[in-house]
Amino acid sequence: MLLIRPIQGSDYPALLNIARESGAGFTSLPLDEQKLTQKITHSEHSFAADISQPGDEGYLFVLEDTDTGEILGTTGIEAAVGLSTPLYHFHKSTVVHQCKELGVFNPVEVLTVGNDYTGVTEICTLFLREPYRVGLNGRFLSKVRFMFMAEQPKRFAKLVIAEMRGAADEQGQPPFWNWLQSNFFNMDFSAADLLIGVGNKGFIADLMPRYPIYVNLLPESARRVIGQVHENTVPALKLLENEGFNHRGYVDLFDAGPTVEAQLKQIKSVRQSHRARVVITADADARRGQNQLAVCNCESQAFRATVSDDCRFDSESHSLWMSPAMADALNVNDGDAVRYLNLDKGAK
Structure with a gap:
C-alpha cells in the first residue's frame, strides 16, 4: 500500500x-x-x-x-x-520608449528584482x-x-x-x-x-x-x-x-x-476534495468503487493519506466505505471524518 x-x-x-x-x-x-x-x-x-x-x-x-x-x-x-x-x-514586464516627434513607439521587456x-x-x-x-x-x-x-x-x-x-x-x-x-x-x-x-x-x-x-x-x-x-x-x-x-x-x-x-x-483539488464519514467493511463488493480515490485523515501531526480503488463513496449516506486495512493505514475508525479526492483523469 x-x-x-x-x-x-x-x-x-x-x-x-x-x-x-x-x-x-x-x-x-x-x-x-x-x-x-x-x-x-x-x-x-x-x-x-x-x-x-x-x-x-x-x-x-x-x-x-x-x-x-x-x-x-x-x-x-x-x-x-x-x-x-x-x-x-525577477519580474518580467514591459516598458514603452516613445517619442511622438519622431514617431517612435518601442515596447521593450525588462527584468526587475523584487x-x-x-x-x-x-x-x-x-x-x-x-x-x-x-x-x-x-x-x-x-x-x-x-x-x-x-x-x-x-x-x-x-x-x-x-x-x-x-x-x-x-x-x-x-x-x-x-x-x-x-x-x-x-x-x-x-x-x-x-x-x-x-x-x-x-x-x-x-x-x-x-x-x-x-x-x-x-x-x-x-x-x-x-x-x-x-x-x-x-x-x-x-x-x-x-x-x-x-x-x-x-x-x-x-x-x-x-x-x-x-x-x-x-x-x-481544494475545491473538488470533500469530507465524508468512514464506514469500515470486510465486504469487498460493498466497498468496490469505479475510481482511484486519494483519501486522507483530518489530522496534522498524525496525518496519513493513501490511494485506492478499493473504497467507495456512498452519496446517500455521505460516507466512504473502506477495508479494515485501509482504515488502519489512515488511523481512522467507524464514524471518523476523512477527506477524499478522485484521482482519475478527467475527474469533475
Whole structure:
C-alpha cells in the first residue's frame, strides 16, 4: 500500500538519497547533512504546532511503500515564505520608449528584482524517484498537499506559489546563469545553488544588478529560456496548470524558471476534495468503487493519506466505505471524518 505521511527522524537516510538523486537546481533539498536534519526537525515541529495563522512553518511529507518500507518520494509546503530570509524573483514586464516627434513607439521587456511574494505559501520539494514515476504516483504526491491545505486552511496563506526548475543545457548548466555568472557573479552554479539551499541568500542582495535589465540586451541563449522549465519538470508544471496555477511573469533569479501562482480556495483539488464519514467493511463488493480515490485523515501531526480503488463513496449516506486495512493505514475508525479526492483523469 502507498502511504503519504509527515517525515520523521528515521527517514533521514532516505531523504539524503533523494537529495543526491534530485541533482543541482533542486534548491529545496540541498546536499547538506546539517540542513537536511534541520528540515526534518523543523517539519516535525510544524506538524505538531497549534497554528492560528501561517508563519515560518515547513511541512515535509514522504511517500512510503508500506509493504517494503521504502521511501519513494517526497513533497512539501512552506507556510509563509520570505519572512526569515528574503525571497527574491525577477519580474518580467514591459516598458514603452516613445517619442511622438519622431514617431517612435518601442515596447521593450525588462527584468526587475523584487520580493513581491513575501508571506505567501509555497508548495515545493516535489520529487518522485525515477523507478516509481508510473501510474498515479506523481499525481498523488502532488495533490496530497492540496488535500492537507484544504483540511488545515488556517496554516496557509490565501495565495499559493510554486517555483519551477528552469531549463538547463546538456551539462546541466542553466543558460540564464551562464550570462549572470559572467557579468555579476564569480562562482559556479553549484556553489550558488548550495548557498540558496542552505538559506544563505545575503550574496544575492550584494551582487545582483540593482536596476531593471533590458531583455533584448541579453544573449539569445539566456533570452530563450526565460520562463521555460527543465525537461524533467514539465509533468509537474502540467499538473499545476491543471490545478489552476498561472504564470504572471515572475521567474527565478538564477535559472529563470517560472513561478506559478493560484488562490488557495480556487485550486482544483481544494475545491473538488470533500469530507465524508468512514464506514469500515470486510465486504469487498460493498466497498468496490469505479475510481482511484486519494483519501486522507483530518489530522496534522498524525496525518496519513493513501490511494485506492478499493473504497467507495456512498452519496446517500455521505460516507466512504473502506477495508479494515485501509482504515488502519489512515488511523481512522467507524464514524471518523476523512477527506477524499478522485484521482482519475478527467475527474469533475
